[in-house]
Amino acid sequence: MSNRLNGSETIDRARSFIYNSARLLDRMRFAYHFEHGSKQKVIQALKPYQNEDGGFGHALEPDMRCPDSQPVTTEMALSLIDEMDGWDSELLPLLLSYLQELTLPGGGLPRATTAVNRYGHAPWWETQRDGIPSLNPTGKIIGLLLKSPFRKPLLKKEWFQTNISFIWSSLEKGPPGDYHDGEQWSVFLANAPDADRAARYYGLLDEWLGSPGVIERDPLAEGYVQKVLDYAPTPASYAHRFVTTDEVNLHLEELQRQQQPDGGWPISWPAVSTAAEQEWRGYVTINHLLTLRAYGRL
Structure with a gap:
């Protein structure tokens, strides 16, 4: 077998991994994206992760095995709802x-x-005390809600406006500190209620994205680093303007080569447990397939 698989081989091997080894949620995501599956079935698979208080827990974010509702776990749920365009879901009011x-x-x-x-x-999830506000995940959560059909009614809510004010004040403190902060910046700014104000911060974001060492250009770099396709998973990604076509193609080829014999992709950070690693692998395998498809590789 050649080092580079064609698109049908890539997806066939991934399909085997997903149905053999991934959690139900990611099996339903695969079916939705690649087999004309039902959006509602993805939402139904997401529902058991939601607690009575409306937040999400139960290791939806696999590095956090806590069953209680957690902000970052809820951010992941919201991202999946956005992925499905599932804003009409019964999960939203709670x-x-x-x-x-x-x-x-x-x-x-x-x-x-x-x-x-x-x-x-x-x-990195060890938490010393409660009640400390953080841009991560506030920026992305509020950004996604501003993108949603709930934008207008939410902008009239005091709690929502206080979060927007907090985000603006956080951006005033300087450019993103890492990839995760950068994601908070980009999602919020893309949907910010004040476009003129957002434009001023885009200058800081652009300067940061263009700085040496922020986007890892080496497709063979090891460890927990964020590479070209992490920042630009689709050609429509904001950070796509900061990478070259040659860099994208090099990283796409390496991404396909990294597909494992079982059909899934590995993770680049130490897993909390065997279960967490397998759950993450299912999740990132879907994400990588979506990236390969977005760039015409499937």
Whole structure:
């Protein structure tokens, strides 16, 4: 077999991995994106991760095994709803109630709560105390909601406006510190209610994205680094303007080569557990397939 698989081989091998080894949620995502599956079945598979308070837990974010609702886990749920264009889902009213209750008095959502410490979790999720607002995940959560059909009614809500104010004040502190902060910036700015104000911050974001070492250009770089296709998973991605066609093609070829014998892709960070690793592999395998398709490789 050649080093480079054609598109049909790539997706056939991935299909085998997904149906053999991925969680139900990612099996339904695969079916939706590649087999004319039902959006509603993806939403139904997401529903068991939602708690009575409206937030999401139960290791939907696999590095956080906590069953209790967590802000970042809820951010992941919201991202999946956006992926499905599932804004008419019955999950949304309770989710919005949870975010309203979670909003801190001065605005902002916490990165995590101390409940996460009682269960298996990646070391970066260790949380010393509650009630500390964080741009991550506030920026992306509010950005996605501003993108949604709920934009107009939410802009009339005090809790929502306090979060917007917190995000603006966070951006004032300087450019993103890492890839995850950059994602908060880009999603919020793309949907910000004040386009003129957003334009001023795009200058800082652009300067950061163009700085050496921010986007990893080496497709063979190892460890937890964010590469060209992490920043530009589709040609429509904001960061796509900061990479070259040759760089994209090089990374696409390496991405296909990294597909494992079982058909899935590996993760580049230490897993909390065997289960967490397998759950992540299903999730990122779908994401990589979507990237390959977006660039015409499938």
